[in-house]
Amino acid sequence: MNSVVLSQTVVSGLLLGGVYALVAVGLTLIFGVMKILNFAHGDFLMLGMYFAFLLSIMFGIDPYISAVLALPLFFGLGWIVQSCLIRPVLRAPENIQILLTVGLSLFLQNLALFLFSPDFQSLRVSYGGNTVSIMGVSISYVRFIASMIAVAASLTLYLFLARTDLGKALRACAEEHLGSLAVGINVDRMYNIAFGLGIACVALAGILMTPFFYISPQVGLPFTLTAFVVAVLGGLGSLPGALIGGLIIGLIESLGELFLLAPSMKQMATFSVFLLILLLRPRGLFGGKLT
């Protein structure tokens, strides 16, 4: 095996990992603030993909412009979902919370199936095949851009939480629910914001992937699980953890594809890694604080 193939694999793994990180950042933010695990997380990624796809085939809008349009839209969607569906079960038994998001996942998945049929779709852009070559490693344009925007978005979110007053209030809710209420933070509103931000993140990740990834109603479940893997590896509720976890999992996946016998075994490797992490490192590599 020559070094070019290896470095090629490492680079594409890291690029993929950047996108995974953004997916997991959304999940981990929601968990960190609200202590809710969103089993419908990947389905919002799927919705983001269809959003970009529809705008593209109907109006010829470029996915990167759709991404900008999607941010406020999906933030609003997340806000509504949290205030109408999640909020009533916040004090319910844990199992009810899980079942509610499972129900949401089932609904969204089959809504997409109903609206768009199970056929795989793809969004073609004119620059989709372009590559740039650095030191013998050729990098696909769209993958590179997706990864860069994803990492930039995660870092922006990190800075937002670390530096702004609103971010501080969100962190306060994450750490001390009663205390935040006592000092006059509108916790309900913080929850809406956290859920909205989380959904906007995952939808953005989905849209960034549309130029190089297939679109189907069922595309969400693997991403839900990947997001869980990444978030658990990085420590649930930790943003930097999700970022590093994303890069690690992206790397493991692409190296696994290179070294494992069949590409079909890749998914098995992912699930096995997931189980190992879940069992052996439930608190993650870095513990679990938002920033």
Added chain:
Amino acid sequence: MRLIAAALFLVFLLLLPAFAYSDIVARVMPRGLSGASLLNVFLLIFLFGYLAQCWNILGGFAGQLSLGHAAFFGIGAYTSTLLFTIFGLSPWIGMILGMSLAGLFGLFVGFVSFHYRLVGPFFTLATIAFAELVRLSALHLKFTGGSMGVLIPLQGDSVWQFQFSGKAPYYYISLFMLVAVTALIWRIARSRLGYYLHAIRQDEDAAEAIGVNTRKYKLIAATLSAALTGAGGTFYAQYTQYIVPDDILTVGLSVEIILRAIIGGSGTVLGPVVGSFLLTPIAEATRVLFSGAGSGAAVVQLFASDATLAKKLSGYFSFLVGGGGGGGALMLYGLILIFTCLVMPSGAVPWFERRARR
């Protein structure tokens, strides 16, 4: 009073195959809902009631929310089917072996998860991951037939081979399974095991503190629940005579199983049965009404075409009225599950009981 009503209902179910094919039923019931298809609906009610009841032991009584029961179901189905197609072993014996294998797998999943103290959503995630591993193995291993699945060769009417040409024998077997598992759960609910499981569900730490060996009883629940689910898998394989991983090993099937239990009331003796009677007919009706075989390519073409917006929308509307791309039934399931969580999280049976007491 209640007992008499239940007994009468059971007699009605026992006699149903005798008059399902009669002219009166054909005239009274909606078209396409008499004879074999009527029996089929009831059979599915029994089967899903049975499966929901099996899940109820672990997910309801012990409060451990498994989303991986499709794996136990699939192990039961594949074990008996492969033993039959390869060695010609009777599926009845295959059923027992399938139950043992499914039970062992349940024990394994439970042991690993409980040993590493996975609770709440983390246990749920682990069950999903284990089940997905089983599905992927069935897809990629040689002897399971891969994504094409396994076809059970027809051998004609034979009790020993678990094959019948009519629906009535399957109907009675599934009815028997449902009644038997409900009786078992009724026994468990009034036994030491039942009380321990109840304590674990309420507050595991507290149960541990007063001396309940929580891990042991959770393991018993996991093993029992998995083994019984495996028997359901064998029954399903014999009934449909054809099994594919993407039908019987998916998270979707696990959700379908637990839906019945949740809607009826998980952790109650009759909840899953009531849930199945409520949900299965709705599900079957939607499946028929919204079969949905529209193609996505046509939709894309429509929207990318030069037609006017009004024309595009009306074309799309007729696509949706025809059932869209499918998924109508499962979409409804999702809504029902969300609705149940919001409005009556403890399920229909406890809800009605509270109403009745007032």
